[in-house]
Amino acid sequence: MRLSLNSFLETKVGPPKITTEPKLENIVSTVNLACELDLRKITLQAKNAEYNPKRFAAVIMRIHSPKTTALIFSSGKIVCTGAKSESDSRTAAMKYAKTIKKLGFEVKFREFMIQNMVASCGVEFGINLDELMLSYNSCLLYTSDAADE
Numbered sequence: 001m002r003l004s005l006n007s008f009l010e011t012k013v014g015p016p017k018i019t020t021e022p023k024l025e026n027i028v029s030t031v032n033l034a035c036e037l038d039l040r041k042i043t044l045q046a047k048n049a050e051y052n053p054k055r056f057a058a059v060i061m062r063i064h065s066p067k068t069t070a071l072i073f074s075s076g077k078i079v080c081t082g083a084k085s086e087s088d089s090r091t092a093a094m095k096y097a098k099t100i101k102k103l104g105f106e107v108k109f110r111e112f113m114i115q116n117m118v119a120s121c122g123v124e125f126g127i128n129l130d131e132l133m134l135s136y137n138s139c140l141l142y143t144s145d146a147a148d149e
Contacts, residue, residue: 020121026082028116029089033076033097033107042072045103061096068092072100076107079115086114 039059043051049061049072058079059072066088071079078096083089093112101107133140 020123022119022121024084024117024119026116026118027084027086027089027114029080029083029093029112029114031078031080031093031097031109031113032111033078033100033105034110035076035106035108037072037074037076037100037105039072039074042100042103046099061099063092063095066092070096072096086117089114 039051039053042059042061043049046059046061048063049059051059056071057073059070061070061072062068063070066083066085068080068082068089070081070092073079078093080089080093080096083092090112094109097107097109
């Protein structure tokens with residue numbers, strides 16, 4: 001008797017759990033440090049920082065708690081990604097600002113703003129995306145994969 005992978009998993013671990021409660025997956029925020037930054041200095045003196053100006057015009061810096069990545073631009077603007085809550089996003093942005101301040105820059109913490117939030121959830125029914133688009137076309141954008149073919 002052969003079992004499909006799904007049948008096998010259901011006998012070993014039970015049916016898949018469907019979660020209807022939305023879960024924040026990623027928050028993107030920005031902050032302005034209100035000063036010009038020397039990206040080479042930051043890269044040489046800070047931990048967990050990388051800079052390759054031929055590939056991208058920003059320092060990429062990472063911290064472990066909260067687990068986030070920042071894009072730090074010479075203009076003093078920072079884009080922070082990877083946080084799982086709004087408060088973690090602010091905390092991470094403040095940690096990046098503090099790290100840069102310790103390197104001798106006159107930073108300020110201005111214009112912090114959440115730019116985007118990505119959440120996921122499971123539902124117990126199928127969703128007709130074409131029908132959804134037709135019903136709510138004034139407030140959403142949807143491009144089907146079929147259009148790419």
